[in-house]
Amino acid sequence: MKMDKVLFGDNQFFAVNHLSDEKSRAQAIRFKDDSAIIRVLDQAIEEGISTFMCTTHDRIANICEYMRNNPDKYRGFKIYPGMPYAHKYANAVTELGIIGTIKQYVPGNIFSTFAKGGMAYLSKDFLKLMEILIDAEMKMFKGISTPVIFIQNVIVDMILGLKAYDAFKAFDEYIRKKYNAEPGYITMNMPALLDALNSIGINNPIICTSINKIGFRMSGGREIYEKYLREKEFRPIAMQVLAAGALKPREAIEYLGNFPKIESVVFGASSKGHIRETKELIEKYL
């Protein structure tokens, strides 16, 4: 399965700005209504972009609903979901604890879900729990093409740190089997993750990771990232290519051109001009 070179991201819609809290607020105000998101998405489509990479934020459900209701307009359009929307869980864990959060987000009654024994039974079957959570997050994409499904970096890097690699294996198998999709991994620790995935027999994985010439959010340093990009076998998607805005688009994307292995770049933008400029640069250098 070939991925598009240009993937349109969603950070700008959900007030994610790694450089400025003030800009975040301005974005939250601008994209208060779903129609504002849809307008920018449509501009991206007009510019020839056909993949939207997004988190499983509650509001994405509304966007998906709109797409289902307008099938002609979105024919051939793909979404790469990234799950979960981490802050939803992080804020819940602060308030409710881990068990409380599971109770809140596992759909239906946990006791009926796990028949006999409820939570006690659950402890024996984490992978079943993972499958239930994946299904819950994927519900909003029903009827929409999702050829690649990602786990977000907070979860990936937590599993990686704890060396709980079997969880990757289970995710990988479940995404292929149940959704007939390619599993993807978002990470802030690309070299370590690739080694871990290779060690359990997951080869040539799709990995979405920060790649920029100032080494921002590239754990372990830029050199090892560059070495892996040159020498190892995987399918990189570059994110945070502008290093949260510290780099100008041209120099940022020109740098990516040094690594022919990079298959795609994910970026977010809120105006037609920026979308066009970035897309043209990606097509020129990649």
Place this chain on the structure above:
Amino acid sequence: MLKAGIIGLGKMGLSHAAIVAPHRDVDLVAVCDTSSLILDGIKKFTGIKVYDDYRKMIDSETLDFVIVATPTKFHFPMVKFALEKGIHTFCEKPFSLSIKEGEEMVSLAERNNLVNQVGYHNHFIGTFRELRRLIKNGILGDLVHFTGEAYGPVVTKPKGGTWRSDPGEGGGCLFDYASHVINLIQEIIGRPVSAQGAQLKRIYSRDVEDAVYSLLKLESGLSGILSVNWSDETYRKMSTSITVIGKKGKIICDATELKIYLKEPDSTEKLDRGWTIKYITDLAIPVDFYLRGEEYSAQIDNFVHHVIERKPTEINTFRQALETDRVMEIIMTESKR
């Protein structure tokens, strides 16, 4: 290789485990929690040994250090037990619910020459670190006023039920959110010694405050405002900021940027007159492993480094964290007046 154990596997404990386990200088040999669900998960997916009793873990394993990440009311017995066994200790924030117990932990750690650190991780965010440096260098001249703020969406609906909503266990916005801001004020600007008015407001919680507002007076005589609210859903996640105003200018600092306004240029700092913005991209502390923010790894790197060197850390010591506990007590007392 240092041998480490973690007590308490909630959000912070798990996060520490995921950072300590891959650390190049540390072997995470054991973890401890009371939840069989969590322990089963760790046992099943990782090679780490699990215990449901911290005493047993400390007695059975030869540990160089422990990380205590349990609800605050358990810090004292656990930290004390570890220190008495000669184990270097990293403790989550807030440090202690009782000043007397806090003092005992401080003196025990210092007397035994054990490395001690508390998880006020904001000091490992490049922007706050730079703010501290600039303020200590006197870039703003005589200080006039400060504002310390934190807002986030933790409790946004009426409900309760965990230790976070139990004032006796260290729940509430003061201990959880405001402690970070107080600690930043204390270490960057100066030590608060009194509160001239304090409000602990309940918004959605039944038993604890959801917001803290107070006018704090520092040792130096400078006063400023503390404004913290964890029931503000206009924020996507916890957002902490410090504003400092001096006779020569003003700085607004959060985790992403540092906005500096100077009335006159500063040649030693190479800063122009007017606004200069410094971004986290230039100030972030490099780490080998990233989870949720460089600061979480950087604080562990700092602690591990000092354990290896057997040298006390200067950042986030028990003693500094105890000062923050004292300020929280001042605020609580003042709020009841």
